[in-house]
Amino acid sequence: MTAPVVTGTHVLTGTHGTIAAREWSPPVPRSLALVVHGYGEHSGRYGELAGVLAGHGAAVYAPDHRGHGRSAGERVVIEDFEDVVTDLHAVAELAGAAHPGLPLVVIGHSMGGLIAARYAQRHGAGLAALVLSGPVIGDWRLPARLLAYDEIPDVAVSPAALSRDPAVGAAYAADPLVWHGPMKRPTLRAFERTLATVAGHGGVGALPLLWLHGDDDRLVPLPGSRPGVERLGGGAHTERIYPGARHEVFHETNRADVFADLTHFLDGALAP
Template identity: 40%
Template sequence: MAPQSTLFELYAADGVKLSGQAWLPPAPRAVVAVVHGIAEHAGRYAFLADRANQCGLGVVSADLRGHGRSPGERSYVERFDDYLLDVDALMAKARELAAGRPLFLMGHSMGGAIALRWLAQRKQPVAGLILSSAALKIGGDVPRLLVALAPLLSRWLPHLRGTRLDPATISRDPAAVAAYVNDPLVSLLAPPARTGAELLQAMEANRAAAAGLALPVYLFHGDADRLTDPDGSRDIHERWGGSDKTLRLWPGSRHETFNDLDREGVVAELLGWILARCA
C-alpha cells in the first residue's frame, strides 16, 4: 500500500506555480527533500517515502517546471538556473516541515545535477547531500553527435527534440518499465536541445565546485547505467572536499536503482546512512 501523501502548491520566485507532495510520519526524525529527474515527477518517489516513513523519516518533493503537474513545456528549461528557483521553493517548504530537525537534500539523475548546483550556488546548510544516479557525466546511450552539437542546437533550435531514450534503460524489472511508460505524468518525449545543453554546462560547473563542498555526501549508482555514467559519481566522490563521503555502486542495476531488482537493499542502505546522521 502506498503511503499517505499531501499535495500542495508552491511558487518559485519568478512566479511559476509548482505542484508539491509530502509524505510525513508523526514528528519525523528528519526530512529528505527530493529533486526528481528529467521527464518524471515527485509522485514516483512513493516507494522511497513508504520505507522512509517506516523509519520515522519524512519525504517531500515538487514537480519541477515543465514536469508532472507543474506547468510549462515538457522537460524544457530556458536557463538551468531556473531550476534552482524551483529548489529554493522546495527547500523553504522542506525547512518548514522539518521544523528544526535535520534536513537532507537528494537529487536523482538531472535532479542530482540540480541539487549539487543549488548547494554550490546557494550555500545553504543541510545535513547531507544524496546523489542518485546523478547526471554528472553523460551515459553511453546518449548519442555523441547530439552532445557535440548541443551548443549550436540550443542557440538556434532550442525546442528541437532528438531521439527518444529507450525506457528499458531505467530498470531490469519489466513491471517497473511498464509503470514508467504508462504513467500519464511521465513525459516520453526526447529532451529539448536547450535543456540538454544547459545540463551539460551544469555538469562542468559541478565538477569544478565539488572540491569546495564539505558536507556529508552519499552517492549511489547502478554500474550498468547507460543514461548517466557511473564514472561521474566516481569523479565527484574523488573530488569532494569533505571526508564524510560514501560511494555505492550497485552491480547490474540500471538508471533507477530505486526501481530495479535490488530496490529494497538500495533504500535500506540509504536510509541507514541518513539515520546515522540524525543523532
C-alpha cells in the same frame, strides 16, 4: 514496519510559474527529506522511496520541476537550472516552516542529482546530508552528442534502461505525466552549462555525501559520474555500486538493499 503516512500536495509560485510538490509525512517527523526527480519524469514515481523515508522518520517533500509533472512550463524545457535550484529551495523553506528545527537531507536522482549537487553548493550550510543516485555530474557526454545534430533526434528514454524489473519499465511507458518525446535544445544547453558550473564551484566540504549507482547504467554511465562525485565530495564520500543494476536504483530488483544502505547512511549522518 512502515509508519502511517499522510500524503498531501502543495502548489508554490516558482521562478517561472507554479510548482507542484508532493508531501509524505509520518505523525512525528525527526528529519526532512527533499526528493529531487530526474529528467522527463515526476515526483509521483517516488512513492515507495518516500514511504521508506517516512517510515524512517522523515517528512518528505518532492517537487515536480518546471516543465515536468504537474508543474507549469513547456514540457521538459529548462533554460537555467539555477532557477530550478531556487524553486527547490522554496520547497525546502515550505518544509522548514511546517517542521521547524529538523535536519534536512537532499536526495537527487539523475538530472535531480545535478540539481541536488548545485543546491548543496548554494545552500549546503542548511543541509545535514546529500544523496546522489545515478547523478548527471562529471563527464556526461549525451548533451554534446545531441547538440551536434541540426535537429534533435526523436529518441525517447528506453523504459528497459531504467530497471531489471519489467514492471517498472511498463509503468513508465504508460505514465501520462512522463515525457516520452525527444530532448529539447534549451535543456541540453542548460545541462552543459550546469555541469560546468558544478565542476567549477568546488566541493561540499564535510557534508556527508552518499553516491548510489548501478554498474549497468547506460543512461548515465558510472565512469562519467565518478570524477564529478569525487570532486564534489573531496574523496570523503560514501559509495554503493550495485552489480547489474541499471539507472533507477530506487526502482531496481535489489531496491531493498538500496533502501537499507540509504537508511543506514542517514542514521550516521543524522546522529546527534
